[in-house]
Amino acid sequence: MFEAAETGQRLSKQDFETREAELRLALVNAQYDLQSSDAPMIVLISGDDRPGASAVLNRFHEWMDGRYLVTRAFGPLTEAERLRPAPWRFWNAMPARGRVALFLGGWAQSPLAARLEGRMDREGFDRAVDLFNRFEEAFRADGGELVKLWIHLPKAEHEKRLAKASKGRGESWRVDDVDWRICDTYDEMAPVAEELVERSAVGSPWHLVEATDPRFRDVYSAERVLAGLESVLSREEREPEPSGPTPISVPEPSVLDGVDLTRTLDPDEYKKELAKQQRRLAKLAARAAEAEMRVILVFEGWDAAGKGGAIRRLTRALDARDVDLVPIAAPSEEERRYHYLWRFWQRVPRAGRMVIFDRSWYGRVLVERVEGFAREDEWRRAYAEINEFERELVDDGSIVLKFWLHIDRDEQLRRFRDRERTPYKKYKITDEDYRNRERWDAYVAAVHDMVERTSTSTAPWHLVAANDKRAARVEVIDTVCETLKHALKKKPKRRT
Amino acid sequence: MFEAAETGQRLSKQDFETREAELRLALVNAQYDLQSSDAPMIVLISGDDRPGASAVLNRFHEWMDGRYLVTRAFGPLTEAERLRPAPWRFWNAMPARGRVALFLGGWAQSPLAARLEGRMDREGFDRAVDLFNRFEEAFRADGGELVKLWIHLPKAEHEKRLAKASKGRGESWRVDDVDWRICDTYDEMAPVAEELVERSAVGSPWHLVEATDPRFRDVYSAERVLAGLESVLSREEREPEPSGPTPISVPEPSVLDGVDLTRTLDPDEYKKELAKQQRRLAKLAARAAEAEMRVILVFEGWDAAGKGGAIRRLTRALDARDVDLVPIAAPSEEERRYHYLWRFWQRVPRAGRMVIFDRSWYGRVLVERVEGFAREDEWRRAYAEINEFERELVDDGSIVLKFWLHIDRDEQLRRFRDRERTPYKKYKITDEDYRNRERWDAYVAAVHDMVERTSTSTAPWHLVAANDKRAARVEVIDTVCETLKHALKKKPKRRT
Numbered sequence: 001m002f003e004a005a006e007t008g009q010r011l012s013k014q015d016f017e018t019r020e021a022e023l024r025l026a027l028v029n030a031q032y033d034l035q036s037s038d039a040p041m042i043v044l045i046s047g048d049d050r051p052g053a054s055a056v057l058n059r060f061h062e063w064m065d066g067r068y069l070v071t072r073a074f075g076p077l078t079e080a081e082r083l084r085p086a087p088w089r090f091w092n093a094m095p096a097r098g099r100v101a102l103f104l105g106g107w108a109q110s111p112l113a114a115r116l117e118g119r120m121d122r123e124g125f126d127r128a129v130d131l132f133n134r135f136e137e138a139f140r141a142d143g144g145e146l147v148k149l150w151i152h153l154p155k156a157e158h159e160k161r162l163a164k165a166s167k168g169r170g171e172s173w174r175v176d177d178v179d180w181r182i183c184d185t186y187d188e189m190a191p192v193a194e195e196l197v198e199r200s201a202v203g204s205p206w207h208l209v210e211a212t213d214p215r216f217r218d219v220y221s222a223e224r225v226l227a228g229l230e231s232v233l234s235r236e237e238r239e240p241e242p243s244g245p246t247p248i249s250v251p252e253p254s255v256l257d258g259v260d261l262t263r264t265l266d267p268d269e270y271k272k273e274l275a276k277q278q279r280r281l282a283k284l285a286a287r288a289a290e291a292e293m294r295v296i297l298v299f300e301g302w303d304a305a306g307k308g309g310a311i312r313r314l315t316r317a318l319d320a321r322d323v324d325l326v327p328i329a330a331p332s333e334e335e336r337r338y339h340y341l342w343r344f345w346q347r348v349p350r351a352g353r354m355v356i357f358d359r360s361w362y363g364r365v366l367v368e369r370v371e372g373f374a375r376e377d378e379w380r381r382a383y384a385e386i387n388e389f390e391r392e393l394v395d396d397g398s399i400v401l402k403f404w405l406h407i408d409r410d411e412q413l414r415r416f417r418d419r420e421r422t423p424y425k426k427y428k429i430t431d432e433d434y435r436n437r438e439r440w441d442a443y444v445a446a447v448h449d450m451v452e453r454t455s456t457s458t459a460p461w462h463l464v465a466a467n468d469k470r471a472a473r474v475e476v477i478d479t480v481c482e483t484l485k486h487a488l489k490k491k492p493k494r495r496t
Numbered sequence: 497m498f499e500a501a502e503t504g505q506r507l508s509k510q511d512f513e514t515r516e517a518e519l520r521l522a523l524v525n526a527q528y529d530l531q532s533s534d535a536p537m538i539v540l541i542s543g544d545d546r547p548g549a550s551a552v553l554n555r556f557h558e559w560m561d562g563r564y565l566v567t568r569a570f571g572p573l574t575e576a577e578r579l580r581p582a583p584w585r586f587w588n589a590m591p592a593r594g595r596v597a598l599f600l601g602g603w604a605q606s607p608l609a610a611r612l613e614g615r616m617d618r619e620g621f622d623r624a625v626d627l628f629n630r631f632e633e634a635f636r637a638d639g640g641e642l643v644k645l646w647i648h649l650p651k652a653e654h655e656k657r658l659a660k661a662s663k664g665r666g667e668s669w670r671v672d673d674v675d676w677r678i679c680d681t682y683d684e685m686a687p688v689a690e691e692l693v694e695r696s697a698v699g700s701p702w703h704l705v706e707a708t709d710p711r712f713r714d715v716y717s718a719e720r721v722l723a724g725l726e727s728v729l730s731r732e733e734r735e736p737e738p739s740g741p742t743p744i745s746v747p748e749p750s751v752l753d754g755v756d757l758t759r760t761l762d763p764d765e766y767k768k769e770l771a772k773q774q775r776r777l778a779k780l781a782a783r784a785a786e787a788e789m790r791v792i793l794v795f796e797g798w799d800a801a802g803k804g805g806a807i808r809r810l811t812r813a814l815d816a817r818d819v820d821l822v823p824i825a826a827p828s829e830e831e832r833r834y835h836y837l838w839r840f841w842q843r844v845p846r847a848g849r850m851v852i853f854d855r856s857w858y859g860r861v862l863v864e865r866v867e868g869f870a871r872e873d874e875w876r877r878a879y880a881e882i883n884e885f886e887r888e889l890v891d892d893g894s895i896v897l898k899f900w901l902h903i904d905r906d907e908q909l910r911r912f913r914d915r916e917r918t919p920y921k922k923y924k925i926t927d928e929d930y931r932n933r934e935r936w937d938a939y940v941a942a943v944h945d946m947v948e949r950t951s952t953s954t955a956p957w958h959l960v961a962a963n964d965k966r967a968a969r970v971e972v973i974d975t976v977c978e979t980l981k982h983a984l985k986k987k988p989k990r991r992t
Contacts, residue, residue, distance in 0.1 A: 024920030032923070054816040062808055065923065066823050066854070073817035078846075079575030104816050312558055320550040320600050321569035327562050334830050350574075358562070424520035427528070427561065 005208035030229035047151030052211035083350035085396035091345035096337035107132035147228035270470040278317035294398040301405030304415040400459035501704035526725035543647030548707035579846035581892035587841035592833035603628035643724035766966040774813035797901030800911040896955035
């Protein structure tokens with residue numbers, strides 16, 4: 001495959017200067033046009049020529065408007081990165097709509113180096129390639145454009161450079177570099193690199209860039225980026241506004257019909273049971289933290305179903321230092337400039353911590369679907385994206401537990417009225433709550449689809465009967481305890 | 497001192513319930529009012545009663561609107577935190593205007609624990625206290641309100657709880673906790689804690705909260721927070737809009753008059769010298785990285801003075817993976833919701849990395865001063881705040897190097913015209929550049945004051961004659977090299 005980039009292509013100084021002037025103008029203009037579109041772009045600069053890739057990156061800083069470029073060089077994992085799922089650092093570095101991010105090394109470099117050094121087996125390599133294909137897929141599905149450059153230097157050129165460097169000259173000062181070490185193992189490297197390039201081109205192909213002649217290398221790379229920009233800009237305009245609420249057919253019976261709302265727990269029993277479960281939780285949570293288990297609790301449910309109360313009964317049993325409490329509201333303007341999962345990836349805690357989401361990424365298939373804030377293709381795609389997200393969390397040693405707190409319409413109305421009568425709870429009731437109430441059936445349909453499509457064996461939904469708050473609170477804590485107990489028995493290992 | 501919180505204060509269940517209802521209503525209302533003000537608030541919950549502090553935090557989540565609370569529990573340092581100056585994690589956690597942040601442990605807990613365990617000497621303790629006083633000062637100067645709660649449990653109560661816990665009962669499950677270990681060393685702890693409380697009350701006093709009776713503890717804590725909120729809300733309205741440009745008197749002569757703009761470097765000499773300095777820089781930068789030195793380069797200068805070109809000559813000598821390039825534009829709406837230094841603290845890299853700021857925090861005393869975007873009291877205060885910021889960086893083992901690229905008015909005009917004639921450089925010239933040009937004298941005055949007040953022995957300004965681009969580029973790299981060489985000779989140690 002690399003033969004395609006070993007044809008000795010060169011560019012004369014004069015040709016270079018002509019192309020340079022044209023390219024700079026076109027790149028900067030396209031960059032500006034991109035800003036008023038809603039597409040983000042990633043330029044992934046990787047390859048077997050480390051100084052070459054670095055030089056290409058610098059060239060983009062010279063030829064484009066650096067004020068609107070984001071650059072991330074992916075080196076060895078930091079502690080924060082080691083303690084999170086592999087795609088975490090890429091999600092965090094994802095550019096906002098209208099922006100170009102330059103990723104140096106990116107997801108291609110580490111698996112290549114790790115496999116060559118025997119730190120990664122075949123299975124790990126396959127998994128890494130697969131993960132990054134999925135990351136790219138999510139990025140593209142959200143309108144993102146990827147340009148992938150593989151900067152390739154033929155073997156003979158590598159050898160020349162090595163000889164030069166050993167005399168203390170030339171642009172390669174760190175030939176001893178771990179992640180990009182090539183020269184002494186070129187023949188071993190080439191087939192693995194080819195395989196990587198081939199297998200990570202599922203959605204977006206790699207452009208092989210011959211690096212023998214720096215002028216050709218830079219012009220060719222810039223032309224690929226320009227083509228990428230032009231391809232984004234020539235896309236058909238996407239439907240600018242969400243399409244409004246989709247017609248709903250309510251499933252009969254829905255999953256919620258199976259929830260027994262008549263169950264109650266009397267106050268005395270509740271007190272005893274709650275204290276018991278809280279003590280149990282405290283101990284299990286401490287053991288989970290010791291085992292470096294990441295615990296992710298998701299609370300969804302009808303307005304006034306008692307999410308807040310259930311969460312507080314949980315946190316009271318825990319040390320506030322060990323738990324992140326994340327209330328989720330509508331995305332801010334800033335957050336809307338990213339893939340909708342971006343803000344949730346940012347809140348993934350390190351291994352060994354617990355995080356409680358009060359509402360979550362399921363907003364995409366609940367409120368955003370029902371209210372028409374997301375287009376139909378967007379929320380339909382979300383089920384698979386969410387399953388993928390949660391699978392990555394679970395594969396990285398997380399417990400993912402999801403609760404839907406269920407009450408009926410009458411109970412909801414009672415609670416609204418009750419809140420209105422309690423001065424310090426009044427703020428919890430707004431006109432919006434009454435509006436949401438009118439869409440009850442649409443939400444039932446959305447909840448049904450959500451449970452049907454995202455209750456997986458690794459991250460199941462728990463539908464909690466919450467007409468009786470006491471029973472619901474005890475059930476939630478008990479469920480968390482049971483899950484932790486079971487998981488601790490298996491003592492799962494984090495893969496990374 | 498702690499006697500004040502050992503008077504056995506209690507609250508009956510009935511009194512508690514009355515106060516609870518009043519407090520919840522008042523807290524939530526005040527919290528909403530705060531949102532439309534421009535003041536951020538930090539509630540620091542610390543003390544010698546760890547489970548008590550944790551319970552107080554949970555109580556605030558119950559009594560306030562959790563959607564607008566930010567909670568941060570400060571435990572042992574993460575790797576990312578260890579590799580940065582001590583105040584970094586607090587700056588990062590700073591709440592936005594209108595928001596309340598709950599800090600558990602905060603800056604009080606670690607020095608206390610470290611000193612008790614002999615991990616920190618007297619000097620380190622003094623320095624820690626001093627740093628946090630300064631952090632608080634910066635926060636308050638920017639309109640922030642601090643409420644500091646020291647949750648105190650008398651010795652006898654500590655002993656009772658320990659006895660209970662050893663039987664496996666009670667709310668304290670982790671009495672073996674390092675940062676808050678108290679019981680076995682109460683008599684040792686008390687005087688150090690008292691000293692800490694006394695010395696860290698320079699600007700904002702601590703409220704000593706007796707924790708013997710949880711009802712009293714929670715109500716008293718909430719009353720202190722409510723008082724803090726009310727004090728913010730009753731403040732006189734600050735001048736809502738910046739006051740417009742301040743009249744300027746141009747110093748005669750100014751520091752810029754001392755820059756010799758006639759110096760030139762001929763093209764051949766330049767080529768040779770540039771290559772030489774770049775090779776030198778590559779080696780020195782690698783050694784600085786090995787020595788865990790953080791290198792911070794700041795570029796300021798007239799429009800079209802050649803900042804971008806000088807920066808590119810620098811980065812070409814470096815591995816793109818080792819350098820963060822940070823172009824600074826006007827703060828976004830999001831960024832304006834924080835102290836102006838917040839966004840720069842976020843970009844402080846870990847030890848061993850280099851970061852290049854293309855424009856910087858000096859915008860506060862340059863463009864924001866000249867254009868009236870900052871009030872006079874704000875930019876006047878900024879000199880001391882900036883010196884403090886840079887001192888914290890230098891004390892943490894950073895090199896801070898600041899360049900002002902100086903050209904004269906005629907040269908600037910020549911370059912504007914030249915850019916307008918070059919198609920791919922045209923985007924670099926806007927009407928704003930011509931407007932800024934008209935304020936030349938005001939900028940001279942601002943630069944003069946800036947150099948006078950912020951060119952410190954540890955972070956000096958370098959005024960670079962840049963009418964000749966070649967000479968300027970070589971001088972910049974040479975200055976970086978000389979500084980690195982000098983610093984590497986001294987082999988400074990990071991204090992933390």
